Amino acid sequence: MILTWLYAPGDRPEVVAKALASGADAVIVDLEDAVSFSRKEYARAATAERLSEHTPVPVHVRVNALDSPWGGADLNALAGLHGLAGLRLSKVSAPEQIAVAADRSGGARLHALLESALAVERAYKIARSHPALHGLSLGEGDLRADLGISSEEGLDWCRSRVIVAARAAGLAPPAQSVFPDIRDLEALAVSCARGRSLGFLGRAAIHPRQLPVIERAYLPAPQEVTAAEEILTAVRAAPGALALPDGRFVDPAVVAEAHRTLALSHRAQPA
Structure with missing residues (x-):
């Protein structure tokens, strides 16, 4: 059962290696927001090389949006690799995008990231759109910008909407989105407790020091x-x-x- 997901930038293989040894239940290699435009191709090639063999923990890859200049090439490069546990599709806003990704991904398990108001509104349709889809999550940074929300509590309706959509479609409870302040572990613990009360299960992290806090929050007392x-x-x-x-x-x-x-x-x- 995966409770901790650790992001690592795809253009920094040494950081990916450390993430694999960090104790996280799963690693998400990021080809999207963590990688500058000029390094997209290098990140893709480095990730494909890493995943040509099996890895010590499951590795998922967050690919660029399908309508971006890099999304299609990401899917082509990663399809069928031995070490690939799943693909996280960024900026999904329509059910049809899941079918397109499924056709091009070589049978990979797909996970949709909902990052806009339109995506949240269509959450259930997306969740039940294709058998290759195994999970939903929110991309809260982009969603906050889309909705103009600044408070932590302001996204609770969207969070509940995605949790209900996932469970109604027979998918696992979503994991919480990342907590951006890697220094404030007390605030992270509070946020995790709130997320657990809403129905999330586990959380994505951006630094290894966040992993024990997330695990403690989601394990039963x-x-x-x-x-x-x-x-x-x-x-x-x-x-x-x-x-x-x-x-x-x-x-x-x-x-x-x-x-x-x-x-x-x-x-x-x-x-």
Whole structure:
């Protein structure tokens, strides 16, 4: 289960190498915003070389928008590479873009980044547009600019919209977008707690020091694990809906959440 995604610029292979060894669950090699126009071709070639072999953790690549001068070439260069776990499609705003990417990506798992008001409005249509699509996320920097929003809370409606769209289409809960201040880890923790309360699962990071904060925020607390164990023990003893001694009512939805909590807690335990 992936909780931490670490971005690394595609034109800096040494940074990508460090990201692969950082402890992140997955690495996102960025060919888009982190790479200047003059280095797009180099970033693409360096990334293709890296992904010609298997990697120690899953590697996804954020490609340039399909309507940009580089997006099509990105897909052509990366299609079918052994080390490619998935493609993150930037600035998706229409379902048709997913089908185009699926046709050109050699069967890669696709992930759509929604970065405009139009994209958020079409979130469910995009989410259910193609079987190759395995996830949605918000690109909050571009979305803030599009909507003219400056506050952290101002994007909560968009966040909830994308979370609901993903789950309604049968996709995994989205991961939170990056937190841009790599120094303020306390604010990152607060933001992660808010994201978890909205229904996100995990978060993308732009620096390795953010990874432990994100992981702690999204792993269940000891009391949550204890409560989940109590629920499942009670259900095994008396299957079906029931009330626990403390008055909590247990139905299939509560049982499913208890299983999810324990799955997350087991992820934190050493093998």
